[in-house]
Amino acid sequence: MKKFWALFFFFWPAVAIWCCLIAPANGWWFPGKAMSPLGERIDGLFYLILGIVIVVFIGTQFAIGYVLWKGATKPEDESATFSHGSHSLELIWTIVPSFVLVFIALYQMDVWAEFRVQSYYPEQTQEDGPKMEVTARQFEWRIRYPSAGEQLKNQPQPGDLYAVNEIHVPTGRPVKFNLRTDDVQHAFFAPQLRVKQDAVAGLIIPVWFEIPVAGEYDLVCAELCGWGHYKMRATIVAEPQAQVDEYLARLQGEQNFDGVVEDADK
């Protein structure tokens, strides 16, 4: 039985090594390719931390297994030795992890700043200003664009364009927008872009992302906001600027529709 427990603790790091070897090829657990440059850097951090955790996990598990095995194979009649511990060992396992943590804390700083600290947002977004306002609401996303050539204001303006659950953004440039909520707390989560930001009542939170490749990306709510939480699905459509302008012009046309359709034959 003693040997069983020693083997038991050897078993798990062996499983962990096996998983690490085959997981990338099978795409297990990993969130797919990030579709934004910042997302790739966030993934870089994720994999770095994952690597550190794997090394630590396997190391400590093998150490436990080794100690157990040593105890299990000792002759029964040999009495145990009593020790007050090892001062140098304690120093090592305190200082080494703290160096690792400080390293992670410093290493991630620029990515975090670019993601969250406004003054570190890409220059382009500072120049452009917010492109639209996204308002989370139980249970949908309402989008307000400024009219062509205008800057977005926090108060609705005459000529603003409104859409629901569909965001059109230009590809290949950082896009900033204002995130708000009408009611409870929601979270703007675009998994492929690695963007997740809570929408907090009373705050206007600027968020940015950049999508190099045209396509449709998911937007979901990542903060349990009520019984209809699952309904908060929307689409982020990334397309060249010209098509975004076309879309906004179409939206303008729909919004000004007065119900009178001119007969083409007339």
Added chain:
Amino acid sequence: MLVKTNRQLSILTIGVTLVSLAGCSGGSDYPDGYKSRFVYSDRTDSLMGEAQNGIGDLPGVKKLVDDRFGDPQKLNAWLKLPIDFGGVTGELAETPDASVAVEELTLSFDGEVTKDGDKPLLLQFVTGKAAPSIVFVSNWLAEGGKASLTAAMDVPPAAGDQVVVNGGGVLAHGRGLYMRHCSHCHGTSGDGKGPTAEYLVPRPRDYRHGVFKFTSTDAQSKVSRDDLYRILRNGVPGTYMPSFVPMLQEDELVAVIEYVRFLAMRGEFERKLVNELASDYSEAALQSRKESGESRKDIVEELKEFLTDDMQDSLAFVSDDLAESWDTANSEDALIVPDCSRIEDSIASRRIGRELYLSKTLNCADCHGISAKGNGPQTTIYEKNPITSELYPDPGLHDVWDNVNQPRNLTQGIYRGGRRPVDLFRRIHAGIKGSRMPSFKKVLKHEEIWHIVNYVLSVPFNAEPGHAPVAVPDEPAATAAL
């Protein structure tokens, strides 16, 4: 320590598993498993028992409704209604030889029927002696229209019998989606009393009046499919109705719309049947008739006579009306199309609009308030319930659902039925159905409506528009127009 030995550990584990399994099954509350069902309206329940449940073989309101609409587990497709039940209709081309077992039919269909691999086609007889039996087609030859059945028919059909193949698919699809996404607010029967409904202000729509507020159709018309589609696509801002795109796909939206129409028609049918009976045969009427000296036996006798002689006519009248009104709502004639384009937005136009808004004939300010904040004097009055003739407990205007009907605060820029100029035009032209917003189509010319639309759209951007005269800036601020 809680677990001292392995033995204890294993017992504890089993114990936990058992407890959680017992928790999962939890079947004792629902001995037959949980079944959803359609409920009858309170008005149906207020009829005397015989009118609800029938006398002997004569069906009462409940059976008349159930026969036509079924229950959520087994929906009935009443083909009289303008609902797309799905499936392909057709008829029996030849009367099969009744002397031998009928195992093959010759059919002609209105559309193309394709068979999906080994899956048998579901063929239902709609008219004739064989109706409403369902048979399964194991083999289908489109050429010649030969259908081999999986089993012989009990009752032989005759040529000309109407059939439908794979019918009801749309409705069943819609039911599944509705139960998952809509019923928790709008209720299984569409009565707006789902479990989450009581937490919402405004309350979710009760479909059973057959009335929907935000439509593109004429004042007397029902809601069209396009209107329901627009609501599902855009949601209703200012209420808890969210947008269901992109969560639902196009075919799913269509299915949900048909099911909502089905529920609305069911409710309206029930309501109208009750109207035929309520004045003479409600519990209250029974009470007062007894007080004036009639005996219960006589009243039941009279009801029996009514159910025997007059009910057929009433049914025909109610169902014809129902089918026609829901059908015409989708026609082009029902759609409100302004006879002139929107008058260009300008200060002058807004002024005309504001004058109309404040005028005695329209009296918009009576409800919406002079400053358009939805606080007119009508919001403080006590109204009588038109059915019970008692005062409502809360002040303010009430809609047909007996909810307080707050006139819209136009300064907020939230437009429940849509913010396009044509949406506002239709609100004024047809009114808001079921609410106290009346139709102004008889008193206003279309261009006058456009002036009001221009004024209303400018309201959120002017401080206190009703108090000071509209300021004339050098450049007019554009509203929704470019």
